[in-house]
Amino acid sequence: MAGLPDDFVITRHDVPKPPEPSEEGQDLPPEVMRQLCAHLDLFEEMTCRELRVAVELMMDTGRRPEEICKLEFHCMNRDRQGKPVLVYTNWKEQRIRRELPVHEPTAQLIREQQERVRLLYPGRPQSQLALLPSSVMNQFGAKGIDSTHFSGVHREWVTALPEFRLDDGTIFDKEKIFPYAYRHSFAQRHSDAGVPIEVLSPLMDHDSYQSTRCYYRVKEVRLREAVDKVTAMQFDRHGQRVWGAVTTLLDAERVRLAIGSVQVPFGTCSEPSNVSAGGGACPLRFRCMGCDHYSTDVSHLPELAAYLDGLLRQRERLRSMTEADEWARAEATPSEEEISRVRRLIRRVTEEVDQLTDTERAEIHQAADMVRKTRQGFLGMPRVPQPLPDLRPERPA
Numbered sequence: 001m002a003g004l005p006d007d008f009v010i011t012r013h014d015v016p017k018p019p020e021p022s023e024e025g026q027d028l029p030p031e032v033m034r035q036l037c038a039h040l041d042l043f044e045e046m047t048c049r050e051l052r053v054a055v056e057l058m059m060d061t062g063r064r065p066e067e068i069c070k071l072e073f074h075c076m077n078r079d080r081q082g083k084p085v086l087v088y089t090n091w092k093e094q095r096i097r098r099e100l101p102v103h104e105p106t107a108q109l110i111r112e113q114q115e116r117v118r119l120l121y122p123g124r125p126q127s128q129l130a131l132l133p134s135s136v137m138n139q140f141g142a143k144g145i146d147s148t149h150f151s152g153v154h155r156e157w158v159t160a161l162p163e164f165r166l167d168d169g170t171i172f173d174k175e176k177i178f179p180y181a182y183r184h185s186f187a188q189r190h191s192d193a194g195v196p197i198e199v200l201s202p203l204m205d206h207d208s209y210q211s212t213r214c215y216y217r218v219k220e221v222r223l224r225e226a227v228d229k230v231t232a233m234q235f236d237r238h239g240q241r242v243w244g245a246v247t248t249l250l251d252a253e254r255v256r257l258a259i260g261s262v263q264v265p266f267g268t269c270s271e272p273s274n275v276s277a278g279g280g281a282c283p284l285r286f287r288c289m290g291c292d293h294y295s296t297d298v299s300h301l302p303e304l305a306a307y308l309d310g311l312l313r314q315r316e317r318l319r320s321m322t323e324a325d326e327w328a329r330a331e332a333t334p335s336e337e338e339i340s341r342v343r344r345l346i347r348r349v350t351e352e353v354d355q356l357t358d359t360e361r362a363e364i365h366q367a368a369d370m371v372r373k374t375r376q377g378f379l380g381m382p383r384v385p386q387p388l389p390d391l392r393p394e395r396p397a
C-alpha cells in the first residue's frame with residue numbers, strides 16, 4: 001500500500017464480478033432435450049408441480065435458475081403487439097423488471113400456474129405471491145422455491161433417467177445435464193440459428209458482448225465441421241460425387257471453394273462472372289440442372305425436393321389454364337428434361353446417403369441441418385423456411 005494516498009479505498013464495486021459459468025460448448029444436444037422433455041412427468045412425480053414448471057420455464061426462456069425460482073405471481077405482460085413477455089429480475093446484475101419475449105405455450109404454462117397458486121392461497125394479495133411458491137415454511141405463498149434445492153432434485157431426476165443416447169449412438173454424460181445448461185442451450189440454439197450477437201446479447205441480458213461471444217465461437221467451430229461434412233458429399237449436376245471418398249477438406253480447398261463459388265438455388269455456382277456478381281448475373285436464368293458450373297450437396301436436398309414439387313405443380317396448373325396463349329403457356333411450362341434431371345439428382349444424392357452407416361447418416365443429417373440453418377439470403381427461388389429456435393423439440397415454435 002506504500003505510496004497510496006490516505007483516502008484510498010476499495011469498494012464492493014471494485015471487486016471483479018465472478019465469471020458467468022459459461023464455458024464453451026455446455027449446451028445440450030437436441031436429442032438430450034427431447035429425452036428430458038419426455039420424462040417431465042417423472043420429475044413432477046418425484047417432486048411437485050412447481051418444480052416441474054420451473055424446469056419447463058428454464059428450458060423455454062434460458063433464464064438463470066435463480067431468476068426462475070424467484071418469479072413473482074405477476075410475471076407476465078403483453079407488449080404493444082399483444083405478444084407475451086416474461087417479466088423477471090436479473091439478480092446477478094441487480095436489474096429489475098427485465099422483459100423477455102416468450103412463445104404462447106410458455107405464456108399458457110404461466111397462466112395455468114397462476115391459477116394454481118390462486119387456488120392454493122385464496123384471499124392472499126396476488127402482489128405478494130410467488131409464481132412458484134415453496135412448499136416448506138411458506139404459509140402465505142410469498143417465498144419462491146429454493147434454487148439450491150432445485151439443483152439437488154434436478155440431479156436426482158437426471159440420475160434416475162435411462163441413458164441419454166445421441167443420434168450417432170454415443171452416450172451423453174449425465175454430469176453435463178444441470179439447470180444452468182438450459183441457459184447455455186437457449187443461447188447456443190439462437191446463435192446457431194443465425195441470431196446476430198447484438199440481438200442475442202440483450203436477449204441473454206448480458207452486460208457486454210464478451211459473455212455472448214463464446215456461443216458464436218462454438219458455432220464457428222461446429223459450422224466449420226458441418227460444412228466439411230456436407231461439402232465432402234458434394235455432387236455435380238449428373239449426381240456424381242465431386243470429391244470422391246474424401247471426408248475432410250484441406251484448408252486450401254476450403255478457401256478455393258469460398259472464393260471461387262457462390263450460393264445459388266439448391267447448390268453452388270462456380271461460373272466466374274456470376275461469382276464476381278455475387279450470384280446475381282446468371283447467364284442461364286438459373287437453369288442450373290443444365291449447367292456444368294453447378295454442384296450441390298446433401299444439405300440442399302429439401303430445397304431440391306421443394307423445387308421439384310414446384311415444377312410439377314406449375315406444369316399441372318399451366319395444363320389446365322385456358323386464359324393464356326399457347327406460346328405463353330409453352331414457354332412458362334417447366335421442361336420434361338429439367339424435371340427428370342432434378343429427379344435423377346435427388347435420387348443419386350439419396351442413394352449415396354443411404355449407403356452410409358447409421359452413425360454416418362446421423363452425422364451428415366445433423367451437419368446438413370446446421371448448414372441449412374445458417375444459410376442466408378433469398379435467391380428468388382423456392383426454399384424451405386427455417387423454424388424459429390426453440391429448445392423444446394417436442395412442440396413447434
Ligand code: SF4
Nearest residue numbers: 269271282288291294
Ligand atoms: S445456371 Fe450455371 S451459371 Fe447460372 S447460377 Fe446455375 S450454375 Fe451458375
